[in-house]
Amino acid sequence: MSGCDLKPSQPPSILVISPVRDEARFIEAAIDSLSAQTIRPTAWVIVNDGSSDDTAAIARSRAAETDFIHVVDKPDRGHRQVGSGVIEAFNYGLAAAPVSDWDFIVKLDADITYGPRYIERMLAEFAADEKLAAVSGRVYRPEPGGDVEERKSPDMVCGPFKFYRRAAFEAIGGFEQTLQWDGIDIHRARMTGWRTRNISDPDARIHHHRLMGSSQVSIVHGRLRWGRGIHFMGYHPAYAVASGVYRMRDWPYVVGGLLIIAGYFSAAARGAERYPDPAFRADLRRWQRRQLAGLPRALLRAGLRRGSKRRGP
Template sequence: MPDTEQLPLQPVAAAPAVNPHIVPLVIISPVRDEAKYLRRTLDSVVAQTYRPIEWIVVDDGSVDATPDIVREYAAKYPFIRLLPRQDRGFRKLGGGVIAAFNFGKEHIQHSEYQYIAKLDGDMSFGPLYLERMFQRLQIDPKLAAVSGKVYRDEDGRYIEETHIDEQVAGQFKLYKRKAFEDIGGFVQHLSWDGIDVHSAWMKGWKTFSFYDPQAWLWHHRIMGSSDKHIYEGRLRWGRAMWYMGYHPLYAIAAGINRMREKPVFIGGLLMIFGFFWCWVRRQPSYDNMEFRRYLRQWQMTRLKNTLLGKK
């Protein structure tokens, strides 16, 4: 991890890239009531030195100015397209987000695309972000997906949303199309952004998130706080661990590890509670038994290595 004192300033509204390199990438952004943050995301993409051939912004029932903002940008930049989706009446995280993503995927116009990405509407990043991602993808033919590291500004301090290097940020998942189709796309459930990565590993692919001063991702809200409040978000995280098939010991370890993050202590405790609440209630879980065996074996190996001080 880099010294936080050396982190760059957050990206601000940048001028559109001059003669950007167009890449066969389709970005799909499921959004709902993102008017507060969406301009930052839009400005970040239009300023890229590498620009997608198509960016579908799926409006998943917004009641604020979100669709108007997208229309404003789409009028200036033809590669941006607003795709309204029928309002279900509430924000449904996880499965709802992926349902909206899949709705956008069904309406892709450039069928020759070679890369596909899911991008949230509360992110910003510098103009070289996509260029750096494609440099990484082109180096390794077995690299399925990449991202930069994710940070947020908290009281003037840069806080990293910690993930292992093999875990690609869920806020901006950039996949090679071949790899994405190989894993069957995203699962419509809360744990979609963990299942996809482990599914890729099972099939011999690699995934990677890396430190690069030109490729930070800035998240403008605390992860898991987009619906109701952060406490519900941590309970939801526990339910996602259950669905995904976590080993109970690893679920406890994950909760303890997150106790240092806001909300301090209680957040990790809620994750553990959410997991075991699902266990007691015998809630449904991911029905791919091969995947669950693989996941638990990986988790116990990682937990053992951590306890032994190995990387």
């Protein structure tokens, strides 16, 4: 069976997969969030990817009292590997999943929480748009002054909660086991005629309990890695600069954006590896050039809207 749409006669089958490594601080709250959903998943596979803390023990304890949680142990590679390692663990969980006839698939991080109607809201979006490949709510992340909304373009889907329709997931070939997989999937969806988006809704808020792009080493390391990642993906240089400038409003202010730009151009200067699909990179750059061409008009519209609000009715 390759069901990929909502079935009116029965609830959809939802497969959730969570690669986890040393998430003991967060996983209990993550389990509470998913267990409290008004629409629960059919199965949740938690992949213990070499944890050295109590992550696996906590997950197993909760699995014993929750019928849809399944914990599997992946052989330890000996270190945390962002990017390709996450998808290696995700694919391990997919192969071990107790259900194969799922309609929707979710890649879920263990360091986020969200309200009880989150899945319900995502399914409503899928039901309203048959060409919607993936959807998410918006992410609120910790910064020194408190939680702030993570700014994303309307067509981006947050990496910590990737919610895909089966037909679209299969059309893009699943998540690629590579650096910058979270981004490659979105543009592949565009290329294959699907739509993606995030929605602003109080019931769809995601609270990310780690600072985005900080890495397990430091915020500086994470921002430089971000720049190297977008170089690998094939970003146009002008779009890379625009992305860095855009991120200057995020913590650490100004410096973080400069580090992204520095990471991109340092990778370019040394001829670092690129994503090995020239057609994908060329199409991505065409799309980015169109976005840049429309930027002055978008900024003007935004300025006019702000001016209208200041003047009042």
